[in-house]
Amino acid sequence: MKFSEFEAETWDEMKKFFDTCLLPVTGLTGSEAPHEAAERLELLRDVMDWIESPFQGRVVTYPAVQYGGAEAADQINRIIQGVRQAGFIYVIVASAVEELNEELLSGVNLIVTPQRYAKSAGQHKSQNPAVQEQILRLWQEGK
Amino acid sequence: MAHNDKSKQEKVVFVGDSRVRRGNGFVTPPDYTAYPGKSEAFIPNFLLKEWMVGVVVLVGFLVLTISEPAPLGFPADPSASVIPMPDWYFLFLYQYLKYPYASGNYVILGTIGIPTVAFGALLLAPFLDTSKERRFYKRPIASALMFLSLASLVYLTNFAWTHYKHELEKAGVEPEHIQREEQALENRLAGLPPAGSEPQAEIAIVDKDDPAMEFYTKATCISCHGADLKGSGGPSLRGIGDKHDKEAILAIIKEGYNGKMPEMYTAAMNAGLTDEDVDHLAEWLAKQKAEAVE
Amino acid sequence: MFKNVYDWIDERLDITPIWRDVADHEVPEHVNPAHHFSAFVYCFGGLTFFITVIQILSGMFLTMYYVPDIINAYKSVEYLQTQVAFGQIVRGMHHWGASLVIVMMFLHTLRVFFTGSYKAPREMNWVVGMLIFFVMIGLGLTGYLLPWDNKAYFATKVTLEIANSIPVLGPVMKELLQGGTIVGAETLTRFFAIHVFFLPAVLLILLVGHFIMIRRQGISGPL
Amino acid sequence: MSHQHEEHESSHKPPVRKEMSRRQFLTYTLGGATAFMVAGVTLPMVRFAVDPILRDKGEGAFVKVAEVSKITNEPQEFHFELKQQDGWYLSTANLVAWIRKDESGNIYALSPICKHLGCTVGWNSNSNFPDQYHCPCHGAHYTKEGKQLAVASKPLDEYKVMIKDDWVYLGEIVPNTIVS
Numbered sequence: 001m002k003f004s005e006f007e008a009e010t011w012d013e014m015k016k017f018f019d020t021c022l023l024p025v026t027g028l029t030g031s032e033a034p035h036e037a038a039e040r041l042e043l044l045r046d047v048m049d050w051i052e053s054p055f056q057g058r059v060v061t062y063p064a065v066q067y068g069g070a071e072a073a074d075q076i077n078r079i080i081q082g083v084r085q086a087g088f089i090y091v092i093v094a095s096a097v098e099e100l101n102e103e104l105l106s107g108v109n110l111i112v113t114p115q116r117y118a119k120s121a122g123q124h125k126s127q128n129p130a131v132q133e134q135i136l137r138l139w140q141e142g143k
Numbered sequence: 144m145a146h147n148d149k150s151k152q153e154k155v156v157f158v159g160d161s162r163v164r165r166g167n168g169f170v171t172p173p174d175y176t177a178y179p180g181k182s183e184a185f186i187p188n189f190l191l192k193e194w195m196v197g198v199v200v201l202v203g204f205l206v207l208t209i210s211e212p213a214p215l216g217f218p219a220d221p222s223a224s225v226i227p228m229p230d231w232y233f234l235f236l237y238q239y240l241k242y243p244y245a246s247g248n249y250v251i252l253g254t255i256g257i258p259t260v261a262f263g264a265l266l267l268a269p270f271l272d273t274s275k276e277r278r279f280y281k282r283p284i285a286s287a288l289m290f291l292s293l294a295s296l297v298y299l300t301n302f303a304w305t306h307y308k309h310e311l312e313k314a315g316v317e318p319e320h321i322q323r324e325e326q327a328l329e330n331r332l333a334g335l336p337p338a339g340s341e342p343q344a345e346i347a348i349v350d351k352d353d354p355a356m357e358f359y360t361k362a363t364c365i366s367c368h369g370a371d372l373k374g375s376g377g378p379s380l381r382g383i384g385d386k387h388d389k390e391a392i393l394a395i396i397k398e399g400y401n402g403k404m405p406e407m408y409t410a411a412m413n414a415g416l417t418d419e420d421v422d423h424l425a426e427w428l429a430k431q432k433a434e435a436v437e
Numbered sequence: 438m439f440k441n442v443y444d445w446i447d448e449r450l451d452i453t454p455i456w457r458d459v460a461d462h463e464v465p466e467h468v469n470p471a472h473h474f475s476a477f478v479y480c481f482g483g484l485t486f487f488i489t490v491i492q493i494l495s496g497m498f499l500t501m502y503y504v505p506d507i508i509n510a511y512k513s514v515e516y517l518q519t520q521v522a523f524g525q526i527v528r529g530m531h532h533w534g535a536s537l538v539i540v541m542m543f544l545h546t547l548r549v550f551f552t553g554s555y556k557a558p559r560e561m562n563w564v565v566g567m568l569i570f571f572v573m574i575g576l577g578l579t580g581y582l583l584p585w586d587n588k589a590y591f592a593t594k595v596t597l598e599i600a601n602s603i604p605v606l607g608p609v610m611k612e613l614l615q616g617g618t619i620v621g622a623e624t625l626t627r628f629f630a631i632h633v634f635f636l637p638a639v640l641l642i643l644l645v646g647h648f649i650m651i652r653r654q655g656i657s658g659p660l
Numbered sequence: 661m662s663h664q665h666e667e668h669e670s671s672h673k674p675p676v677r678k679e680m681s682r683r684q685f686l687t688y689t690l691g692g693a694t695a696f697m698v699a700g701v702t703l704p705m706v707r708f709a710v711d712p713i714l715r716d717k718g719e720g721a722f723v724k725v726a727e728v729s730k731i732t733n734e735p736q737e738f739h740f741e742l743k744q745q746d747g748w749y750l751s752t753a754n755l756v757a758w759i760r761k762d763e764s765g766n767i768y769a770l771s772p773i774c775k776h777l778g779c780t781v782g783w784n785s786n787s788n789f790p791d792q793y794h795c796p797c798h799g800a801h802y803t804k805e806g807k808q809l810a811v812a813s814k815p816l817d818e819y820k821v822m823i824k825d826d827w828v829y830l831g832e833i834v835p836n837t838i839v840s
Contacts, residue, residue: 491701501709520748522715526704
């Protein structure tokens, strides 16, 4: 579910079900032409679709970090700490920046990027078995 | 319903309203008795004649609605360049306002002055032309004024319409509703569903992650045909395989297309693509067919 | 069968005088085309009314499919004209009816003018007639915008510009008709309301007045 | 009563062809003209108004998904695109259905949207719940017919099924009717 779909009152009881936060990182530098920026966002939207549509009842998508690639890693880490304080147990980063990997992003549970999981994309747009499997394993270990 | 005996039924008496003067039955307008002539009962005799005229007019009217469909242009778009034309019965006013003494610094005269006088006189005609005489040829002023305004109406409307037609030719533009009808005809001949039913189903890109996609971006085709080949500025390339085959696409890349698209071969070359890449790109584009994706 | 039903009602409500008074009047010779064909000009009033009835009916049926907002107006008109059976006929009736009713009304006005039938005692009927003329022109003007295609949009823009050029009242009238500062969403819904509710209401009242006067005073005598 | 009596009596006399009076003729023609004018105007409008009920429904609401021969007792996942044409609005929904043939042979299709919070359930996706639908998010699971066993409060929704010349057509999503 998107962050905008929750009201204050409903969030308290829904909190215990939604323990995973999806943080998109677009990694724009600002030097892109308008259509290139659009293309990057579209790329990221497909990646987020792999996570959002099958796990709609447990994942909350937070507003994306639009600008800043690898050099913004520590800023993204601070955001991830913030998200954990908000009560989320797992944080998944969907990033269109290949350089952002596990060393740079310390606090994140799973990083999903187009290149890493492009090969296993299911023949239907919103399906990526490898990503789903990763997330399931993440939830099973965490339990 | 039981046939109850009529006589026992209580007679219904229509209670008049005391304040309303009891009329003397039918209103016999004085005029008829004053002119005995050969008058005729309205129902059914005259009404039948009147409705014969009604039937003829209705048939003509229905034939008109069947033969000439109501025009419909393209959706309103404030940035469209369209020669504005009001409905035909406003043309005379529209044309009149173009004259020097009805616009510019005489605009008060044009918008309030003369129209108010003209329409005001028409509205108050019975109070201006108060003589008893009714035959128009015996009322020179009123009739002359009316003939004058009729003549000017016809002249102004005709002038506005011919001017509009002239402007259309000069601008080389066809009125939109005719364009839309031609397009609808073409669609019907090409067997596409009529506009307004389902908008063209989206044709998906055939094998999206083919390396040709990079050539497509590098050779800057993306800047006009859009990231998802749906076209931004340039036309959509979805289903282009149905329209042109590989050689035709190669030719288009090399020489451009009907004056709108410049040749892109040199752009591809200095973007670092080899001739083989461009060939592969053309082949990939030729595969973009509507029903190929299953 | 109808006779008995009619008698049954007539016994209870005495409706005979009502329609007798309306319909059972002698038709004098000078308006009867059967006697001299030049009297056909007296038909224009009746035809105008006949087409007005067609306009009201076709207009009512069109509102079953038409949507007066700027996103859907055009699509609804295109949908009803291409997808719905007889849609093109009904919209055609309304479109051509609009032009035809103005032609017929104009001919009717000319007939009354040139036969001097507006002379006393029928001055009021002429004034009511002219008011009907202006209401019809208003209906044409507001109705023209409703399909919200380019021709309609720009024609209305021009007309409102003309209204705007009236010195004092102009800008106020334009703003009022536009329902805002531009020709846009508010204009369309406002024109729709004027075209479908306000002007027809005024028209019907004027028509009733027009018919009552014609019944009361009868047709003007021969020239 | 007197009315029948007269009729009975007049039938003896040879029937005299009654001439139609001028007035009758005028009234009949007037009736005819009125009928034509009323019909000419209102018939197209009435047809225009009743079009929704006469429009050929076709199976716009249904979409061909799979051959009947391919359906087994074991539920299988099928992806399909349902196009809904609503007036001038066209909405295309990419949907998923688990279709299965039960013991008595009739075919039904379940929607994989978990009734708890909307995650996508999978068939046999969890070892400790064999032959059941299992939801990855909060562990809700359902029987083959979609009956909810834990966490969820309602059974899985169902698709309307139509079998036509051995193809399975799926329509709109409706609450579960198999389990109740």
